[in-house]
Amino acid sequence: MREDVEQRPSKRQRFFTDSPSSPLPTKPRGTDASLAHCPEHEYRTDHVATLEPPSLDRIPKSSPRLEDEIDQQHTGVQTTESLGLPIADAAPTPSPPQNGIDRQIEEEVTINTTATNTIPDIFDVDLFTSIVGEQLPADSIKIIQSAASNNLERAVNIYFDGSWKKPVQINGNVPARSRKPALLVQPSLETPVENESVLRHQPPARYVGAFGVGAWATRSGFGFLKHGDPVNIERARSQPTMKRGRGGKSFINNKSDVLTRFTNTSGQEIGRLPLETAEWVSTLIDQKICRFEGVCVFVPDRVRVNDTIYLQLRVYLRKEAFQSGALAALNTDDNRSTGLFEEKESTEEKNLRLRQVGLVKLFHEINLHPTSTNPTTEKHKRDGILRAAEIAEQYDNTKKEKDKLKSNKDSNDSSGEDDSEELEEDQLDTLYQKAQSFDFNMPAADPASSFTLDLRKYQQQALYWMLSKEKDSKQTREKSMHPLWEEYTWPRKNVDDKDLPQVKNIDHFYVNPYSGDISVDFPAQEQHCRGGILADEMGLGKTIEMLSLVHSHRVEPDPRVSNGLNSVNDLARMPNASGVVPAPYTTLVVAPTSLISQWESEALKAGTLRVLVYYG
Numbered sequence: 001m002r003e004d005v006e007q008r009p010s011k012r013q014r015f016f017t018d019s020p021s022s023p024l025p026t027k028p029r030g031t032d033a034s035l036a037h038c039p040e041h042e043y044r045t046d047h048v049a050t051l052e053p054p055s056l057d058r059i060p061k062s063s064p065r066l067e068d069e070i071d072q073q074h075t076g077v078q079t080t081e082s083l084g085l086p087i088a089d090a091a092p093t094p095s096p097p098q099n100g101i102d103r104q105i106e107e108e109v110t111i112n113t114t115a116t117n118t119i120p121d122i123f124d125v126d127l128f129t130s131i132v133g134e135q136l137p138a139d140s141i142k143i144i145q146s147a148a149s150n151n152l153e154r155a156v157n158i159y160f161d162g163s164w165k166k167p168v169q170i171n172g173n174v175p176a177r178s179r180k181p182a183l184l185v186q187p188s189l190e191t192p193v194e195n196e197s198v199l200r201h202q203p204p205a206r207y208v209g210a211f212g213v214g215a216w217a218t219r220s221g222f223g224f225l226k227h228g229d230p231v232n233i234e235r236a237r238s239q240p241t242m243k244r245g246r247g248g249k250s251f252i253n254n255k256s257d258v259l260t261r262f263t264n265t266s267g268q269e270i271g272r273l274p275l276e277t278a279e280w281v282s283t284l285i286d287q288k289i290c291r292f293e294g295v296c297v298f299v300p301d302r303v304r305v306n307d308t309i310y311l312q313l314r315v316y317l318r319k320e321a322f323q324s325g326a327l328a329a330l331n332t333d334d335n336r337s338t339g340l341f342e343e344k345e346s347t348e349e350k351n352l353r354l355r356q357v358g359l360v361k362l363f364h365e366i367n368l369h370p371t372s373t374n375p376t377t378e379k380h381k382r383d384g385i386l387r388a389a390e391i392a393e394q395y396d397n398t399k400k401e402k403d404k405l406k407s408n409k410d411s412n413d414s415s416g417e418d419d420s421e422e423l424e425e426d427q428l429d430t431l432y433q434k435a436q437s438f439d440f441n442m443p444a445a446d447p448a449s450s451f452t453l454d455l456r457k458y459q460q461q462a463l464y465w466m467l468s469k470e471k472d473s474k475q476t477r478e479k480s481m482h483p484l485w486e487e488y489t490w491p492r493k494n495v496d497d498k499d500l501p502q503v504k505n506i507d508h509f510y511v512n513p514y515s516g517d518i519s520v521d522f523p524a525q526e527q528h529c530r531g532g533i534l535a536d537e538m539g540l541g542k543t544i545e546m547l548s549l550v551h552s553h554r555v556e557p558d559p560r561v562s563n564g565l566n567s568v569n570d571l572a573r574m575p576n577a578s579g580v581v582p583a584p585y586t587t588l589v590v591a592p593t594s595l596i597s598q599w600e601s602e603a604l605k606a607g608t609l610r611v612l613v614y615y616g
């Protein structure tokens with residue numbers, strides 16, 4: 001049920017309390033359609049709960065004139081904080097106010113007003129139970145009821161927020177409604193700043209882009225937010241709860257939520273980011289990757305719960321995100337557990353994956369592309385990133401399903417094995433596609449003059465790479481970027497086209513979309529080992545490429561060793577072996593029998609090489 005609260009309530013559905021004099025049925029109707037035929041006295045479809053407390057105070061409780069006015073104001077309103085409660089659509093004409101019930105005011109998901117005893121006691125336990133769809137112990141209901149000051153709407157919100165699960169200490173002097181909501185702002189996890197030379201100059205947070213989002217209001221009223229006002233983007237998370245699993249075993253339900261709220265400068269919660277945005281924004285906040293600064297772009301004069309408030313979010317990449325080990329600091333526990341058929345991911349792996357998806361979505365939203373000189377390369381890379389994100393999400397969903405399945409079965413579920421294999425194949429495909437993307441920036445080398453064929457561009461690049469591998473030439477090390485990393489340029493102007501402060505020596509940052517790592521250091525392709533594997537596609541000319549290397553990297557025999565026994569060339573030969581000659585430039589090719597003749601003919605085609613075929 002918890003996910004429900006993270007989602008914006010459906011615009012077409014409303015939830016209403018009713019007058020004590022016209023009790024609601026104990027069970028809500030199943031569908032809008034069925035409810036549409038309910039008599040008006042059963043379901044109200046108009047104007048409940050949208051006045052600000054101050055104006056309410058001025059309203060005489062039984063003033064029919066004012067109530068009519070309120071009715072008028074609310075005619076046609078179709079939103080609510082019902083969190084999906086199925087209720088009839090708004091009626092075209094408001095039903096008349098009943099017994100002052102319209103005094104019920106202010107729809108907030110969080111409980112942060114100081115209003116006290118003006119709320120009538122309208123808590124119906126049966127109705128509450130039917131709405132939340134769970135039979136709760138009497139104690140829990142009491143806690144919720146008390147925290148909600150007997151207000152059914154609040155109680156439903158509190159239930160879905162999960163705040164009631166961590167009992168709030170009830171202080172008789174403090175009205176329950178004024179108590180802090182159970183939605184807790186994430187504690188900040190300060191990780192020590194590593195003394196990395198480049199990072200020293202990096203500010204705590206650096207602007208990376210901006211995007212717009214249609215958030216939804218969780219309160220109603222006037223004047224708490226206007227166009228151009230800054231808003232704080234905060235994480236709100238409900239407490240982990242104890243749950244009872246199969247067989248009565250208790251476990252902590254650590255299921256993470258993604259609630260991300262925005263507050264005004266007075267700290268009042270105004271609303272929340274929509275689920276699809278909150279899903280990745282929450283990760284980037286939790287993992288201290290980003291800071292978000294919001295500005296209100298549009299807010300209706302009179303806000304009602306579930307109204308859309310448009311925000312512009314400016315995104316800053318935090319310095320901590322670039323520090324190695326910052327992620328590990330989030331979760332030091334290795335909670336990996338091994339199933340019968342698959343290895344479950346550890347918390348760290350999961351965080352990396354969420355971070356990866358978060359970054360990919362962020363860059364997509366702020367329209368930030370990797371720095372690349374060649375559009376083909378860029379396209380390949382972007383496709384690869386998005387595909388990787390898709391896979392990650394797919395994996396997550398499959399895992400959730402499997403977990404659900406597992407919890408429903410006592411025995412191990414072997415059907416999950418196939419899924420994970422399929423996903424692994426998908427991931428391999430993605431990596432393969434990535435490897436296919438051609439790096440046009442890779443330097444090329446010309447073969448030696450003894451080589452008689454013309455090398456194609458990619459073959460020259462392969463030759464360059466092979467030469468640097470054989471020679472382990474240090475000067476080439478920093479020139480090629482690791483193929484799995486992306487380079488991004490720090491923006492020079494912000495969304496208002498104002499110049500941004502630049503940081504000395506840090507013009508770029510690098511993202512590995514496959515691991516979720518980010519860095520300000522150039523991720524050079526490792527060149528520390530000699531030798532390698534040339535694994536071009538079939539038919540691209542690997543034989544020719546190798547032969548160009550044979551021509552181009554000829555080691556001259558050292559005259560100093562010619563009289564000694566330090567070289568294989570100086571070993572004593574078999575006395576009767578005919579045709580054996582010293583071979584100072586020899587390259588030994590070991591090939592399957594079927595390819596030997598091909599090697600031979602290619603070698604002869606490529607230039608002045610003597611070829612000796614030996615079967616053994």
Ligand SMILES: Nc1ncnc2c1ncn2[C@@H]1O[C@H](COP(=O)(O)OP(=O)(O)OP(=O)(O)O)[C@@H](O)[C@H]1O
Binds near residue numbers: 453454459542543
């Ligand atoms: N630069 C070139 N100039 C002339 N011919 C070339 C060149 N590059 C490749 N070829 C020719 O293309 C053909 C395919 O090359 P080759 O068989 O070496 O590819 P390969 O990558 O080794 O293939 P496989 O993976 O099947 O072993 C050969 O006949 C080769 O001579």
